[in-house]
Amino acid sequence: MRVLSVVRREFLERVRTKAFLIGTVLGPLLLAALTIVPGLLMSRAGKPLKVAVLDEDGSLSGPVRTALSAAKVAGNPRFQVHDVPGDRKALDEAVLDGRIDGYLRLPQGALDAAQVEYHAKNVSNLPDQRIMDNAVEQAFVKLRLAREGLAADKLDAVTKRLDLKTLQVTQAGSREDKGAGFIVSVVMLMILYTSMLMWGQAVMSSVIEEKGNRVLEVMVSSISPSELFAGKILGVGAASLAQFLVWTLAGMGASLYAGAAAGGLNLPSLGPLVWGSFVVFFLLGYFYYSAMYAAVGACVNTLQEAQNLMFPVMLPIIAAMVSFPIVLRDPDGTLSVVLSLIPPLAPLLMFLRIATVPTPAWQIALSIVLLLLAIGAVNWIAARIYRVGILMYGKRPTFPEMMRWVRHR
Amino acid sequence: MNDIAIRLQGVRKAFEGHVAVHELSLDVPKGCVFGLLGPNGAGKTTTLRMVMDIIGPDAGTIDILGRPADRSARDRIGYMPEERGLYARMQVGEQLLYLAELKGCARADAQKRLSPWLERLGLGEWEKRKLNELSKGMQQKTQFVATVLHDPEILILDEPMSGLDPVGMNLMKDVLVEMSRAGKTLILSSHQMETVEKMCDRVALIHRGRKVLDGTVAEVKKQHGQNAVVMAFEGDGRFLETQPGVASVNHFNNYVELRLGPGADPQALLKAAAEKLRLSRFELVEPSLHDIFVEKVTAAGETLPGEAAGGKV
Numbered sequence: 001m002r003v004l005s006v007v008r009r010e011f012l013e014r015v016r017t018k019a020f021l022i023g024t025v026l027g028p029l030l031l032a033a034l035t036i037v038p039g040l041l042m043s044r045a046g047k048p049l050k051v052a053v054l055d056e057d058g059s060l061s062g063p064v065r066t067a068l069s070a071a072k073v074a075g076n077p078r079f080q081v082h083d084v085p086g087d088r089k090a091l092d093e094a095v096l097d098g099r100i101d102g103y104l105r106l107p108q109g110a111l112d113a114a115q116v117e118y119h120a121k122n123v124s125n126l127p128d129q130r131i132m133d134n135a136v137e138q139a140f141v142k143l144r145l146a147r148e149g150l151a152a153d154k155l156d157a158v159t160k161r162l163d164l165k166t167l168q169v170t171q172a173g174s175r176e177d178k179g180a181g182f183i184v185s186v187v188m189l190m191i192l193y194t195s196m197l198m199w200g201q202a203v204m205s206s207v208i209e210e211k212g213n214r215v216l217e218v219m220v221s222s223i224s225p226s227e228l229f230a231g232k233i234l235g236v237g238a239a240s241l242a243q244f245l246v247w248t249l250a251g252m253g254a255s256l257y258a259g260a261a262a263g264g265l266n267l268p269s270l271g272p273l274v275w276g277s278f279v280v281f282f283l284l285g286y287f288y289y290s291a292m293y294a295a296v297g298a299c300v301n302t303l304q305e306a307q308n309l310m311f312p313v314m315l316p317i318i319a320a321m322v323s324f325p326i327v328l329r330d331p332d333g334t335l336s337v338v339l340s341l342i343p344p345l346a347p348l349l350m351f352l353r354i355a356t357v358p359t360p361a362w363q364i365a366l367s368i369v370l371l372l373l374a375i376g377a378v379n380w381i382a383a384r385i386y387r388v389g390i391l392m393y394g395k396r397p398t399f400p401e402m403m404r405w406v407r408h409r
Numbered sequence: 410m411n412d413i414a415i416r417l418q419g420v421r422k423a424f425e426g427h428v429a430v431h432e433l434s435l436d437v438p439k440g441c442v443f444g445l446l447g448p449n450g451a452g453k454t455t456t457l458r459m460v461m462d463i464i465g466p467d468a469g470t471i472d473i474l475g476r477p478a479d480r481s482a483r484d485r486i487g488y489m490p491e492e493r494g495l496y497a498r499m500q501v502g503e504q505l506l507y508l509a510e511l512k513g514c515a516r517a518d519a520q521k522r523l524s525p526w527l528e529r530l531g532l533g534e535w536e537k538r539k540l541n542e543l544s545k546g547m548q549q550k551t552q553f554v555a556t557v558l559h560d561p562e563i564l565i566l567d568e569p570m571s572g573l574d575p576v577g578m579n580l581m582k583d584v585l586v587e588m589s590r591a592g593k594t595l596i597l598s599s600h601q602m603e604t605v606e607k608m609c610d611r612v613a614l615i616h617r618g619r620k621v622l623d624g625t626v627a628e629v630k631k632q633h634g635q636n637a638v639v640m641a642f643e644g645d646g647r648f649l650e651t652q653p654g655v656a657s658v659n660h661f662n663n664y665v666e667l668r669l670g671p672g673a674d675p676q677a678l679l680k681a682a683a684e685k686l687r688l689s690r691f692e693l694v695e696p697s698l699h700d701i702f703v704e705k706v707t708a709a710g711e712t713l714p715g716e717a718a719g720g721k722v
Contacts, residue, residue, distance in 0.1 A: 005510045013499070214494030218555065221461040221488045222511040391463065 002223045003231045010235025014202070015242065024243045028250030048077050049128060052084040052103040054091055060106045060143070067139035068104075071131050078131050088119075095121055104136070111140055134161075182328070184270070185355035188278060191247065192348055193321060196285040197314070199240040200293040203232060204306060207297030207390070216390045225387035233290055233379075237283070244282050248275060270355070277354045277364070284368065285347030287375045289313065295382035298389030299397055309396070316344030324352055331357040341367050343374035381406050413475065414439045414563050414594040415460060420469030422455055429455040431618045432469070437596060437611075439474075442589050444609035444626075445598040446698060452618035453598045454491050457567055461488050474562070484513045487561035491568045491598075493552045495540050501551055502527075502536035505558050514559035526554045529584065546577050553581070563594045570604045582608065602698045614702050621705045630695045636669045637700060640682060641690035652681055668700060 014020055051068065055061035068079040084094045084103070091103045102120025110116055116136055118129065142155045150158065210216050219228055255270055292313045300306045323345070327336040331353045340349040346367040353359045388405040389397070397405070415437040422430040430452045437443045445453050459466045460473075462483060473482035496504055502523060509519035527533050530550040535543060540551065549572050556564065569585070570578050585608060589595055599605045606612070606626065613623035622629060640646070641664050649665060650658050654673025659666040669675065679691055696704075 002511050002513070005507065009507055210496075213497055214490075214492040215496055216494070217458075217463060217490040217492055218488070218494060218508065219511065220463050221483070221490070222508065 003227045006228060006231025007235040007238065010232050011238045014236060014239035020239065020243065024246050027247040031250050031254045048080040049102065050080050050082050050100045052082050052091060052100050054088065054103050054105045056105065056107050057110050060110060063139040063143055064104065064106065064136055067135040071135040073131065078128065095119065111143055114140065185352055188355060189324060189348060189352050192282055192285065192351060193317065195240065195244060195282055196289050196347065197317065199236060199286055200289040203236050203290040204293035204297035205303060206232065207294050208300060208303060208306065211301060211390060220391065225390060226383045229294060229383045229386045233287065233294060236290065237286055240286055241283060244279065248279055274355050277351055281347040281351040284371045284375065288344065288371065288378055291379040291382040295385040298386040299402065301393060305396055320345040320348040324349060327352050328356060337363060341370060343371045346371050412439045413437065416472040418470050420459060420466045420471060422459060422464065422466050429618050433620055435613055435623065437594060439594050440592055441610040442595045442597065442608055444605050444612040445596060445615065446602045446612055447600065447615040449600050451615045453615060454567055457565055457598060460565065485561050486563045486565055487556040487559065489552060489556040489566045489569065493549060495552060495555065497541040498539055500537055500539055501532065504540060505555055508555045509558040512559035519558050522558055522560065526558060530554060530580065545572065546574060549573055549577065564588065565596045567598045569597055602702065606698045612698060614705065616706050621702065629701060633696050633701050635693050635695055637694050637696040638667050638669065638675060638678065639690065639692050639694055640665050640688060642686040642688045644686040646686060648685060649682065652678055654678065668696065
């Protein structure tokens with residue numbers, strides 16, 4: 001099969017480039033940087049901060065120390081309260097020689113002025129400072145309430161803080177989602193979008209290069225243009241799938257790692273359906289768009305000339321990227337369902353729905369069937385434009401001319 | 410039993426606005442070196458592209474090796490297009506094997522033939538280099554190897570000599586003669602008739618998509634007689650134009666080629682020339698194909714329907 005020779009060449013030519021290697025490796029590295037590194041940092045930061053309390057007021061030290069000792073992050077105490085006797089000067093020295101990380105200064109009348117100072121070498125540790133702020137505030141509220149005569153045993157109940165948990169309801173049961181599900185699905189959508197564009201344009205520029213090399217006349221004297229077309233789309237597709245699979249596996253690995261890292265990180269663990277449709281919709285989108293890009297490449301002589309013709313090809317992708325917030329806000333709404341069934345939009349929007357809400361199987365199946373039909377039609381038309389276009393040099397054809405090529409013989 | 414390599418019958422191709430090839434019929438016998446000659450735009454490349462099924466004819470039939478042309482018949486042809494082109498960033502050897510594979514040739518067979526061909530054309534050390542690291546001349550030679558690596562029985566070379574330096578041309582000529590001796594059928598197309606006429610057994614001259622004449626080179630020349638004269642001399646040769654019996658003169662400073670009209674006497678011309686010039690050469694020769702072509706086209710100007718009756722269509 002000569003098509004296989006073309007597929008083989010197209011695949012190898014692409015896979016051997018530095019850009020491919022870098023792209024393939026860089027994706028997972030970035031993912032690792034985004035998931036594993038914060039995880040590592042978090043576990044290192046897990047060592048509690050050594051703090052002391054300098055109570056100049058004289059009556060606040062006890063409750064504040066209790067509150068600080070009680071402050072927890074992911075089940076671990078955040079602060080270790082040390083006893084360092086002496087005044088500010090002694091404590092400053094303790095900070096400087098590293099015996100403590102910092103100290104809280106509660107000035108005279110701090111309770112009413114609601115002013116407390118934190119002295120430390122590192123004062124840009126915002127998350128910890130927020131925890132400290134909360135703890136001290138809790139302590140102060142309790143102290144004020146006690147001063148107003150509220151019974152000590154009721155204080156905890158009165159000052160209980162609200163903990164709003166968001167839970168996603170799925171067939172597999174509820175799972176807690178800390179808002180990362182949203183971010184993850186949008187990130188995956190972006191990866192789909194850029195991959196489809198990138199590989200579609202790779203097909204286009206390789207057609208333009210072949211035209212520029214004038215190698216096509218030699219090719220077409222050996223194999224038919226439709227075989228060449230099919231071989232190119234399949235070969236580049238195989239390379240793109242290889243890269244995409246590496247990325248997907250890295251993503252799955254990262255999400256498993258994050259899931260194993262005991263809730264420290266907020267990556268939701270995505271189900272096999274989401275990962276599967278990530279790959280399937282990438283491939284479907286690739287076959288839809290790369291055929292169009294191949295036809296555009298066949299109609300032009302240079303990349304610059306391609307710019308104008310590329311716009312109508314990219315229009316649906318742009319439309320999908322503009323309308324995805326609608327789908328995200330109301331994934332089950334009629335508009336979202338309709339949008340996600342339109343073939344050019346489906347690779348992005350149906351995937352987004354699958355990633356965010358449980359989507360009815362028939363809708364997924366219908367979108368895939370419609371997309372396959374559209375891929376068939378687009379490839380048929382594109383192959384016919386390609387067949388004529390690759391041997392035409394000179395003026396870029398007008399749209400009616402291209403339509404004539406499609407009908408031609 | 411069929412000894413025709415390629416037969417065209419009534420082949421016609423029109424593009425928007427003009428007819429590139431009019432009802433062209435040609436027979437290329439097996440084993441011959443066939444010259445398809447004519448000026449730029451005569452329809453040579455269009456004809457060859459139809460033979461290779463790069464474009465389809467509007468009418469007529471094309472037979473290859475005695476069968477209607479199909480892919481397996483075309484696999485037995487090596488085609489070097491006028492527009493040379495290969496993958497710039499692909500290694501020479503790999504690229505050649507790939508192109509042979511696309512011709513239905515097993516990779517192992519192509520691999521066996523690769524080194525001898527590269528050596529023959531002086532490309533031995535360049536097998537692992539990318540094409541764009543090669544000089545223009547070497548790229549041309551690589552293109553030629555791409556044409557022959559699948560061991561075709563028929564070679565179609567569109568302007569085989571263009572872009573080659575004299576050394577390259579000589580090498581190309583030697584290789585083509587070897588291939589002809591090995592029994593291959595060669596079709597050479599060119600607008601520079603002098604460069605290929607010495608190699609051809611048979612020629613077809615085409616002009617504006619029509620065949621003006623064809624036959625063996627000997628036949629063609631015989632039909633036109635020994636009515637050409639070349640002279641080398643010192644002096645002013647302009648008076649030659651007005652000599653009786655001289656049909657046309659082509660001046661090259663101290664050298665002229667002239668054609669005699671029907672019934673003219675070369676002796677009278679020699680006498681007249683010897684009186685006015687210091688002759689160092691006076692020779693009666695066969696006309697070149699180019700001269701025959703020019704004569705045919707100008708003479709047929711009134712009678713060829715395509716030109717005379719152009720307004721009637």
